Amino acid sequence: MSESLNKNHDRYFVPGLARGLRVLEVIAQADQPLTIAEIGKKLGISRSSAFRITYTLSYLGYLSSDKGDKLYELGPRVLDLGFSYLNRQDIIKLAKPYLEKLRDQTDVSSHLAIRDGKEVLYLDNIISRSSFVSNITTGDRRPIYATPLGWILLGDLSETSIRKLFEGDQFKILTPHTPKNIDELINRVRAAREQGYVISRGFVQRGGSTITAPVLNEIGKVVAVIDISAPDSAFSFDKMDSFYVPAVVDTAREISKNLGHRG
Amino acid sequence: MSESLNKNHDRYFVPGLARGLRVLEVIAQADQPLTIAEIGKKLGISRSSAFRITYTLSYLGYLSSDKGDKLYELGPRVLDLGFSYLNRQDIIKLAKPYLEKLRDQTDVSSHLAIRDGKEVLYLDNIISRSSFVSNITTGDRRPIYATPLGWILLGDLSETSIRKLFEGDQFKILTPHTPKNIDELINRVRAAREQGYVISRGFVQRGGSTITAPVLNEIGKVVAVIDISAPDSAFSFDKMDSFYVPAVVDTAREISKNLGHRG
DNA sequence: AACATTTGTTTTATATACAAAACTTAAGGA
């Protein structure tokens, strides 16, 4: 019911702050506005504390309580932090024209993503003009072990770093191609690094295909990853190696080159 | 140097939470990563408190400290709240196809916005295909008194509500068309409400034009506003009344109609 | 309609978050 609330996890923890952010997260994840009592239950804190936190968050615009002041949902203020973060990621602005060109060449959607811990975080989403509705939007996260994007991103870490990162984790098997354990994951990562790109057919989603390649900075560190991805029907599979792969790899290389110049 | 930190503004305030969010805001607004000492100075809190807050925020992923652990910037976690908010705004999904159609008809950029207090908040931004680089992106805010979008949005408030909202405020005059005081603003709002739309030529920005119309819910409340906007050169001014205005007004009406059906 | 439950709000005694001060590094200038 309630994950342990990291009480004095370290002696420098500010509990009021941690709890307030947990409240925002819980409300963000809930699929409907929550009452004070529900928030308290979900976090395992007293109603009075939940009351004080929602009071503070509402005052600051991070929560808004519409229907008769009883139900709390996210307030518009939360947008500011997110977009401020996005606007700071120079790689988005830098990569966008290249990704658009790639989309136009291939007529499938292209994406830009980075690693955040054990997750892939999508930073941009250039949708196909023939517009199959994409199931990915900016800000989405996916488990890093389960996607080709992730295998490329992990290529930057040593084997021991990867083992430490996933220590004790159970991999949820999403498709027949999902690595079943750390060893299989490490093989995937190594293969991806050696090849310099990943082609996947139905790895992440049945009937969907992806081609993925890394964006490197001046010292060869993997700072981001790009892909093109679409239902199989959108690809001409006979042109996979001759056309799609070079298109993605070259685009990644161009972005990498310009990254070196500026950043 | 430091805005007064709302000490026990009310007895239910959670100061640790309020300060933590202020830290995030200050870092979001700064144009470079900040040190603990700088954060403390900006907020008027002690270094030790700034240390504990950044410690907590970093642990939770809301801050990241790259360069040698001394400089703090926003962490990727801040994205989750923002996008969760956006995904919850059904009006965005609902309005998008209509705005795209409007963009295609007129070949200028179109936008969707709502009111947040004294600000206009942009929720979507459909850029022109002939793509003059738009100076507006999702998440942007503008002072509500200074823009036609704002005059429409304020149409939902009574005159006394408007006076209360801006009580004691000084209006910064951005263009010759900016209302100089509350009375002028109220005239603009009234005119906008009576006309049902606003045409502006260079009101907000020199050489730029906008046409704006309200989105209403089933009981006639203004819940959002749409516009098309571009440099003057993108418009054919002889078709202003015959083509552009009806296009925007009709689109707003269609969105309003569908809003009633679903929400 | 009466009772029982649940939820939001207020009070309050006490556990603890906070700022000041002490300590530790690091950087810069003389």
Add this chain to the structure above:
DNA sequence: TCCTTAAGTTTTGTATATAAAACAAATGTT
């Protein structure tokens, strides 16, 4: 090299944030 200043970290006494308990209002049930 030594001295000074500034910044990050740790400790600590005290002001205060907090959870429990009390209260009030609303909602649900028999």
